[in-house]
Amino acid sequence: MMFVHQPGSGIKSKLNxxxxxxxxxxxxxxxxxxxxxxxFYLKSxxxxxxxEFLGNRKGKPxxxxxxxxxxxxxxxxxxxxxxFDLTADFHTYKILWNQHQIVYFVDEYPIRxxxxxxxxxxxxxxxxxxxxxxxxxxxx
Numbered sequence: 693m694m695f696v697h698q699p700g701s702g703i704k705s706k707l708n709x710x711x712x713x714x715x716x717x718x719x720x721x722x723x724x725x726x727x728x729x730x731x732f733y734l735k736s737x738x739x740x741x742x743x744e745f746l747g748n749r750k751g752k753p754x755x756x757x758x759x760x761x762x763x764x765x766x767x768x769x770x771x772x773x774x775x776f777d778l779t780a781d782f783h784t785y786k787i788l789w790n791q792h793q794i795v796y797f798v799d800e801y802p803i804r805x806x807x808x809x810x811x812x813x814x815x816x817x818x819x820x821x822x823x824x825x826x827x828x829x830x831x832x
Contacts, residue, residue, distance in 0.1 A: 700828025708820035715786040722779035724750045729830035734821035762815035
């Protein structure tokens with residue numbers, strides 16, 4: 693097994709949370725940010741709710757990617773092109789997580805809703821999670 697060191701930095705909460713409304717003000721790096729991944733997310737042992745900002749080459753838009761990983765399985769990613777420059781000013785990014793749904797926001801605008809459809813066989817995270825934020829090299 694080969695280990696590749698991914699340099700970066702991050703913070704995480706000391707507490708775990710079961711449901712809540714989490715928000716962070718972020719201003720993304722401008723110019724050539726290709727390979728830079730900035731994230732704001734909730735994470736447990738086997739689940740994760742992500743807001744990721746995928747850097748890009750100069751002149752190209754930065755994309756916002758939302759992820760819902762459940763029991764270690766992804767496949768629920770969505771990439772969103774926002775209507776403004778994420779590098780021009782601070783914006784508030786939010787994750788609302790309750791027993792009914794997960795809603796991702798940019799400022800006051802919902803950009804994605806993931807409903808709790810456990811009755812239909814779709815998983816939904818219910819175990820406590822830590823709040824985290826990171827910036828790292830995603831070139832690979």
